[in-house]
Every structure is written in C-alpha cells, then in structure tokens.
Amino acid sequence: MNIVQGHTGWLEVICGPMFSGKSEELMRRMRRSEIARRRVQMFQPAVDLRRSSEEGVSQGGLRTPPLLVSSAKEILDFLEVRTEVVGIDDAHFLGPDLVEIANHLADMGKQVIVAGLDTDYMGRPFEPIPALLALAEEITKTLAICVQCGGPAKYTQRLVESTERIVIGAAGLYEARCRRCFEPGVPRQQQLDFVKPKPGKVQ
Ligand code: ADP
Ligand code: ZN
Numbered sequence: 780m781n782i783v784q785g786h787t788g789w790l791e792v793i794c795g796p797m798f799s800g801k802s803e804e805l806m807r808r809m810r811r812s813e814i815a816r817r818r819v820q821m822f823q824p825a826v827d828l829r830r831s832s833e834e835g836v837s838q839g840g841l842r843t844p845p846l847l848v849s850s851a852k853e854i855l856d857f858l859e860v861r862t863e864v865v866g867i868d869d870a871h872f873l874g875p876d877l878v879e880i881a882n883h884l885a886d887m888g889k890q891v892i893v894a895g896l897d898t899d900y901m902g903r904p905f906e907p908i909p910a911l912l913a914l915a916e917e918i919t920k921t922l923a924i925c926v927q928c929g930g931p932a933k934y935t936q937r938l939v940e941s942t943e944r945i946v947i948g949a950a951g952l953y954e955a956r957c958r959r960c961f962e963p964g965v966p967r968q969q970q971l972d973f974v975k976p977k978p979g980k981v982q
Contacts (some may be wrong), residue, residue: 788885795921808837824872870895923955
C-alpha cells in the first residue's frame with residue numbers, strides 16, 4: 780500500500796464518508812513516517828470543533844500535536860523548510876484553495892497526505908477532494924459500516940435539517956450509510972414525523 784518514496788514529491792489522498800477511518804489511516808501513515816525518522820508536520824482546520832474544543836487536539840500518537848490552520852494558505856505560513864511529510868486532515872474544511880497548495884507542496888518535493896470527505900450530505904462530490912484525486916499519485920477510499928444494515932457505507936447521512944453545506948458535528952448529527960440506505964437531504968426526524976400522530980389530532 781504505502782509505496783516507499785525516493786526524493787520526488789508525492790500526493791496521497793485518503794477519502795470516504797465520516798466514521799470510515801480516514802483520520803486513523805492518516806495518523807498511521809504519519810506515525811510510520813516518524814518511525815522512519817522523516818520530518819513530519821500535521822495540519823488540521825481550526826474549524827473542526829470536534830477536536831479543537833470538545834475533545835482537545837488529538838495527537839494520534841504523533842510526537843508533536845497537529846497545527847490548527849484557518850485557511851489552506853496558512854499551511855505555507857507554518858511550513859518548515861526541512862519538513863519532508865505533510866499531513867492534512869479534514870481537507871473539506873479548507874476549500875478549493877487547498878488544491879493548488881497541496882500540488883505545490885508535492886512539486887517542492889514533499890510527501891503530501893490529504894484526508895477528507897469525498898461527498899457532502901447530499902452525496903455530491905465535495906471540493907477540494909475531487910480535484911486532488913485527479914492530481915494524486917495514490918488514492919485510498921475508506922468505507923464505514925452502514926448503521927442501518929451493517930453493509931459497507933460510502934455516504935454521510937445528515938440527521939438534522941439544514942441546507943448549509945458545512946454543519947460541524949460528529950455522532951448524533953451524522954451517520955454512515957450505504958448506497959441503498961442513504962437518503963440525501965432527508966433528516967431522520969422528518970421520516971419519524973411522517974409516521975407519528977400530529978399533536979392534538981384525534982386519530
Ligand atoms: P473519519 O476520519 O473517517 O471520520 P475516524 O478515523 O475519526 O473516521 O474514526 C473511525 C472510527 O470510528 C472507527 O475505527 C470506529 O471505531 C468508529 N466508528 C463509529 N461509527 C462507525 C461506523 N458507522 N462505521 C465504522 N466505524 C465507526
Ligand atoms: Zn445500509
């Protein structure tokens with residue numbers, strides 16, 4: 780899987796739905812790079828409140844905690860010249876600017892590993908992952924387990940009503956579903972309301 784690189788730059792993308800182990804896989808690769816005595820830097824969007832406030836920043840076994848960035852461009856500000864491996868988690872929060880920056884880092888000779896959602900709550904391709912997939916040397920798709928049927932899940936089901944593309948949250952707000960069980964734009968509450976008697980209404 781993880782092909783040993785020479786001195787040329789390299790872009791790897793790990794993508795899939797929420798709960799599919801993207802962060803775990805990214806951390807695994809970063810830890811292995813540290814074991815190989817390569818200089819690593821890990822970046823996370825500051826908007827990921829799941830980690831930055833509620834649970835604290837998860838170091839995932841890395842020697843140094845991830846750097847929180849509020850935009851893709853900030854990665855270049857924090858980048859150390861001698862860094863050989865750049866890890867970027869939750870790439871979907873960094874938007875289309877990340878495409879040029881990740882590609883630039885690979886052109887500079889860095890090994891760049893990007894993890895993020897490939898589709899949004901409607902099942903639509905979610906920038907910047909689609910463009911990064913086209914530019915990458917190596918691609919890994921991770922699948923979660925469908926909470927409805929136990930099958931392999933590639934969709935992120937939103938459970939609350941919102942047409943915002945980004946609604947930050949984890950368990951309770953989202954769940955993993957397979958192609959058959961996925962209902963784009965239909966929160967669970969709406970389905971339950973359909974079968975529940977209306978308040979005050981005599982049946
Ligand atoms: P991602 O970065 O893709 O959101 P994480 O690496 O943060 O995923 O979390 C993966 C872990 O989430 C799994 O190892 C498992 O323990 C847990 N998990 C919770 N719900 C599910 C699910 N529906 N399918 C698979 N793993 C799940
Ligand atoms: Zn299913």
